[in-house]
Amino acid sequence: MQPGQRPGSEAIAGKGWWAAHRWLLLRRAAQLSILALFLAGPWFGLWIVKGTIASSLTLDVLPLTDPYLLLQMVLTGHSPEQAALIGALIVLVFYLLVGGRVYCSWVCPVNLVTDAAAWLHQRLGIRHTAQFRRNTRYWILGLTLLLALVSGTLLWELVNPVSIVYRSLIFGVGFAWLLVLAIFLFDLFVSRRGWCSHLCPVGAFYSLLGHLSVLRVSAAARERCNDCMDCYAVCPEPQVIRPALKGAEQNTGPVIMSGNCTNCGRCIDVCSKDVFHVSTRFNNSTTSQFAHKTEVTP
């Protein structure tokens, strides 16, 4: 990236605007269509999906339940009905396959807000913001579990922005927009990428799943990297890229193995050299990755 240039402009020049935004657009489409499925019921009487992101029933047969909530529930001492258990298991298996934090970048509504804040942050060139340690989220995750255990109630659900935002979209807004605004302003002025990448315990929970998940982004053609730094600039978790992209000397494989990677695919978009590809954790040999790279094109 030349000074003054926006990240991704080289890719746009090289591949064209659409190709340089492919994953971003797919992701937005996924987020919005999931939301649309939930809203079709209350808005148009089209009951394909009932419930919220916390727990839902699709087409009257498929139960889905957030395993993070189920975990808290079990800690409060309640043994859930079968529907919740099966639902949580399905969700768990799904994210173990496609990547834990796919929840964050492809499903969670708050991501729209924080991505917007990060984008504006970059456009306005805001420099100095507070930085939390990235592992603060695991502390908060621990706290939420502890609160459930000690209080015997789902205490975190009283304030959890993720579920509040989703629920308020589906069941009526209340004061939830204030919360959205607060997160937006927090990410914009107080701490860049503060909420999703540093504090959110839901993201932390799915990061833990992400350590084990199968589908991953790989810097498969890392030898082509020209150090433009565009991927670092757009990545919500830039610390996850270096070990994979620059790991050739340390004999580290090209697959991004950090659970924090959200599988958003933005790095694939903005790389003008097509270094990144969708791959799996099993494709992580250090030798000649490029020869047998698996590319999944959307």
Next chain:
Amino acid sequence: MSDSNDSMGVSRRRFLGDMAKTACGVALLGLGVGLYSRQAASLPATALRPPGALAEEDFLGACVRCGLCVRDCPFDTLRLSQLGEEVANGTPYFVAREVPCEMCPDIPCIKACPTGALDHGLTEIDDSRMGLAVVVDQESCIAFQGLRCEVCYNICPIRNEAITLELQHNTRSGKHALFIPVVHSEACTGCGKCEKACILEEAAIKVLPLHLAKGMLGKHYRLGWKEKEKAGGSLVTPDQQHEYNLPEGMRYDYEGRGLIVDEAATPTPFGDNPLDTLKRGREGL
């Protein structure tokens, strides 16, 4: 050597410092959430939980606030609390005076609940206890003024069991009866239909959460006659026969008949005819 030791010390110190900062921050957050929850989770008296809801504390641990119960309620009775409302946010409730529960025989709200926050063991809607109706204001309930109303009595899905009408003398008119609605907790489900139907501007009969509606006898209390019934006999042996010091031929019935004079066995010195006594004179006594 000492140089590298120093820098290690510094970085370790910084690491520990960071850790302490994070821990303190997170602990503060926990404290905040804890305090907030104290008020956010206090259920106002008008908010009733759906049928089969676990006891409030357990309910708040089990309900994931998904709204599936709300969706499957055919009468739009239930709703999810929103941020800023007094009910713990996201949890389902209803307000009897607005939309009461119609007591669906198949209880779809319970069936929809994936977590069991609404107890799947409850299969008879008549067994649900969402609250308890109480005639909270006898001064404004027109039945107590001697007017015939009985709207709550008639609308009640468990008519003549959850609410009965007790007749009382109308002392104002002197010749009429009062038809007083009386709620019985063995039968009332707390559906709220009576509160909804009450013709007053502000309902005189209200469904309250059980803990507000019910009193509780001290746990050490024992009612003698009930214990006796349970034991199948007196617990204080032997069962004392109460003795009254009454003249011969008289008994006392403590169950309400009062003094009883046994006609037959009355060897009274006085005959039926008072003249006999007079005729007998002093020696007869």
